Amino acid sequence: MTEHPAPAVEARGLRRTFNGAVAVDDLSLEVAEGELFALLGPSGCGKTTALRIIAGFEPAEAGTLSLHGRLMVDRTTNVPPERRGVGMVFQDYALFPHMSVAENVAYGLDDGGQRALRTEEALALVGLTGLGRRGVHELSGGEQQRVALARALAPRPQLLLLDEPFSNLDPSLRSQVRTELRGVIERAGISALLVTHDQEEALSIAGSLAFMWKGRIDQVGRPDEVYREPATVHAARFIGDANIWSFPAEGGRVHTPLGDFAAPDGASHCAVVVRPEDLQVQAGGARGEVMQRQYYGHDQVLFVRLEGGTELRVRLAPHERLGGAGPIALGLRRDPLVLADDGPANRPDDGAADGPEDGSD
Amino acid sequence: MTAAFRMRAARSAARSWPPVLLWGSALAAATFCAIPPVYLMIRAGQDPAAALDAILASSTLPLAARTFALTAAVTALATAIALPMAWLTARTDLPGRRVLRVLAPLPLAVPSYVGALVAISALGPRGLLQQALEPAGVERLPSIFGFWGATAVLALFTYPYLLLTLLPAVAALDPRLEELSLGFGRGRWETFRRVTLPQLRPALTSGGLLVALYALADFGAVSLLRFDSFTRVIFLRYESSFDRGGAAALALALAVVALAIVALEVWTRGRARYHSAHGSTRPAERIPLGRWRWPALGFVVAVLTLALAAPIGVLGYWLVRGIGAGEVLEGVWGAAFDSLLASALASAGAGAIALPVALLAVRHPRFPLTRPTEVLAHTGFALPGLVVALAFVFAAINFGPLYQSLAVLIAAYALLFLPQALGATRVALLQISPSMEEAARGLGRPASRVLTTITLPLARPGILAGAALVFLTTMKELPATLILAPIGFETLAVRVWSASSEAFFARAALPALLLIALSAIPLLLPALSHRRQSTR
Missing domain, CATH: 1.10.3720.10 (MetI-like)
Known part of the structure; x- marks a missing residue:
């Protein structure tokens, strides 16, 4: 066997509670060397707590953590944050208001001849050359974010942690800054762990992502894997747009208006997940009525009520079937995903199975 | 839950402790602050019979009543001065409000015993006023000494405590609530009483607490004005008769009264919790005083004359006269x-x-x-x-x-x-x-x-x-x-x-x-x- 470098992050069974409420439960994850990894989940799912445990700002009650093969947390160890060698970018940037841009960036650097040079390098890396003397209040939100990034990168950490780094930015800026961030991380040649509640952000930027739900990791994989094959109903609902119906399983099959499909073994209830783009207009398909059409330019979404009352969304190419309300017949481009949905705790919020589920916010 | 698990939980809880140096020095500070109450109890406990005698002496109850009455009167009078002053300088078109806002808290710099000294030298027997009026045949002025003199002097020099806590609260008042009330046809006075005043209550009680504790603890002014409150009696006992056990017992009683006042404030605050209004984005309109402009200005100027100009003027007069007399x-x-x-x-x-x-x-x-x-x-x-x-x-x-x-x-x-x-x-x-x-x-x-x-x-x-x-x-x-x-x-x-x-x-x-x-x-x-x- 060839020798692999130790993973940048290796967490096993991390746990943290606040006054009895579990924030992080049996959390295990691995971030490979050089990877940009996203921890994705709705607000309150424990993803920020997980990040804070990795950074050393929050103690773990159980579990172990190693960074680049160095043990940071176990039953008897808790290396303080200043000795973890990790760079962190905070959601509010946490720039020091009493220091200039250059002083902020130089804060983590030790005195010596290299200090000024390294500060300039870090500012250049994020494209802020020449702004070192500015006060942090004189900068725009995007510039502040880049200062926070330069400050975290200046001491040359091997691992960068980012807590919702784009949430304070103007939406029009986000996609540009996202591209820049990825470029900067690649140029710095380091690993990064990013926490976000924005599925679009996670899908577009990350090499791998983990979906977190109620303190636990539901699924880990490449963005396309998690999107195509969500492991749980929550992951399906949260990541991307999906029509999700709840149906009882009978004899190992579920019967839906779009056909019969195999149910997972032993499941008595199933969640049937159909992405809107997996539906197509098909003569002889399930018949229904277009209730509404929303046109987006690059594509369009039809809101359809099938005979029998099931409502669903269909994404079509922009020029396909123009026109408003009227009869329609629908078929599937590929078999839907059928998930066991036996947890009674899950089912009540599935009542709105045919309601619009817009994952993005 | 197994014992092993409990132990592990305890250990990880210990991990989130603050640094030893931090909680150690905070604990040392707390221990230091515990010295006075602990020593008073020890001292009074050494001779409990004598301590009990001192507290239960027939003179103690009237003493407590007198002190309490003074505290209440000072707080009421200080409120009557500070509340209109805060409102007038912060919310109305009072002439000269900018200068007055800077001057209004300054009487805090005048110690109450200096205020008492000025009052006595100006208004007391053979004081400046009486001397000035002597040609007109005035032989005696109403006495400045006693309860009312002490109340007036203490209120004049402690109202800034209330004013300083009231000013931010008055400035933060949400004008929309008042406008709403006026829109419902309530009069200005009723609006003030039923809408404005309740919003100011937290500031009034906490500022009032500062004034009350000051009045309770004041020693210099009450002594000069010959009003026997707790502090004066304790000091006399300690100083003249060296009755230290008795002084300690009375001090303990005074401490209990002070704690009762603090508890009262905490209790009233605990029942009424007001959250600051969520960002009234629009600054409040200045309320035009109309024909009340000049009377209002007269009130503010009168207070500042008594509490600021008069003390400085009288002291300056005495200084010049003193230098002249060598x-x-x-x-x-x-x-x-x-x-x-x-x-x-x-x-x-x-x-x-x-x-x-x-x-x-x-x-x-x-x-x-x-x-x-x-x-x-x-x-x-x-x-x-x-x-x-x-x-x-x-x-x-x-x-x-x-x-x-x-x-x-x-x-x-x-x-x-x-x-x-x-x-x-x-x-x-x-x-x-x-x-x-x-x-x-x-x-x-x-x-x-x-x-x-x-x-x-x-x-x-x-x-x-x-x-x-x-x-x-x-x-x-x-x-x-x-x-x-x-x-x-x-x-x-x-x-x-x-x-x-x-x-x-x-x-x-x-x-x-x-x-x-x-x-x-x-x-x-x-x-x-x-x-x-x-x-x-």
Whole structure:
């Protein structure tokens, strides 16, 4: 066997509670060397707590953590944050208001001849050359974010942690800054762990992502894997747009208006997940009525009520079937995903199975 | 739950403890603050029969009633002065409101015993007013001494405590609520009573508490005005008859009364919780006073004349007359130096003690030692200076060499005024986002370095404001200084007191004026720095 470098992050069974409420439960994850990894989940799912445990700002009650093969947390160890060698970018940037841009960036650097040079390098890396003397209040939100990034990168950490780094930015800026961030991380040649509640952000930027739900990791994989094959109903609902119906399983099959499909073994209830783009207009398909059409330019979404009352969304190419309300017949481009949905705790919020589920916010 | 699991849980809970140095110094501060109550109890407990006698003596109940009546009257009168002043200067088109807003809190720089001294020398028997009226045949004026004199003087020089807590609350009033009420056809007065006043209640009770505790603890003014309140009786017992057990017992009783007043405030505040209005985005319209403009201005000017101009004018008159009569002014500069030294040391001491307590309170609110530490740190808030001083006498005697040393006096000041430093430091720390400190630690800096490079520089304005407040209050402090000052150490306050208790008004004039001038500096600093900022 060839020798692999130790993973940048290796967490096993991390746990943290606040006054009895579990924030992080049996959390295990691995971030490979050089990877940009996203921890994705709705607000309150424990993803920020997980990040804070990795950074050393929050103690773990159980579990172990190693960074680049160095043990940071176990039953008897808790290396303080200043000795973890990790760079962190905070959601509010946490720039020091009493220091200039250059002083902020130089804060983590030790005195010596290299200090000024390294500060300039870090500012250049994020494209802020020449702004070192500015006060942090004189900068725009995007510039502040880049200062926070330069400050975290200046001491040359091997691992960068980012807590919702784009949430304070103007939406029009986000996609540009996202591209820049990825470029900067690649140029710095380091690993990064990013926490976000924005599925679009996670899908577009990350090499791998983990979906977190109620303190636990539901699924880990490449963005396309998690999107195509969500492991749980929550992951399906949260990541991307999906029509999700709840149906009882009978004899190992579920019967839906779009056909019969195999149910997972032993499941008595199933969640049937159909992405809107997996539906197509098909003569002889399930018949229904277009209730509404929303046109987006690059594509369009039809809101359809099938005979029998099931409502669903269909994404079509922009020029396909123009026109408003009227009869329609629908078929599937590929078999839907059928998930066991036996947890009674899950089912009540599935009542709105045919309601619009817009994952993005 | 298995034992092993419980042990593990306990160990990881221990991991999130604050640094030992932090909670250790906060605990030391709390222990220090526990000295006065503990020593009073020990002292009174040594001879419980005598202590009980002193408390149950037939004179004690009327004494308590008199003190309580004075406290209530002062608080009511101070409210009647501060509430309209705050409203007029903050919300109306009062002429000259900008200057008046700077002047309005300044009477805080006039110690109440200086106010009493001025009142006696001006309005007392053979005072300035009577002498001026003598040609008209006026032989006697109504007596300035006693309950009403003490009430008027104390209210005139303590209303700024209420004013300063009311001003931000008045400025934060949501004008929409008042407009809504007026829109429903309620009159101005009913709107004020039913809408405005309830919003101001938290500020009124907490400011009123400051005034009440001041009136309860005041020693100089009531003594000069010959009103027998608790403090005067305790001091006389301690000083003349050396009845220290009795003095301790009465001090304990006074402490209980003070705690009862604090409890009353906490209780009323606990029932009525008002959240500050969520951002009234539009600044309130100035309310036109119309034909009430000039009467309103007359009221504000009258208060400031009595509380500011009159004291300075009368003292200036006595100073000129004293110099003309060859009054010796030497020694005043030494006293000014002693005052400055003691005040500087006290504000440094209070600031140093406040820092770990505030850090613990703000950054580790759930740590089990935090709440008790915070509560004990407020000892000086509830205990009158005289009580704390007596406790320190008893304590210092047991630690031989400390008795009659400057260190004990500074320690008493620091304890008495710790809550002021603590409040300012706490607010300053609360405004620093914890992520700022975490960012610094994440950049490889240990907690101690983060404290000196991030936390303290960011909190500095607040910490300095607290220190300035302690400085001002120490300048004016009288009873603890009288009891604890080492031989040969004479502050301006003591000099004013000894001259005025013997009615040498001319001799008291210069130190009193110096005292007012030096105390006014911290009060004027914010106004000055504000002006500099706004002209930039």
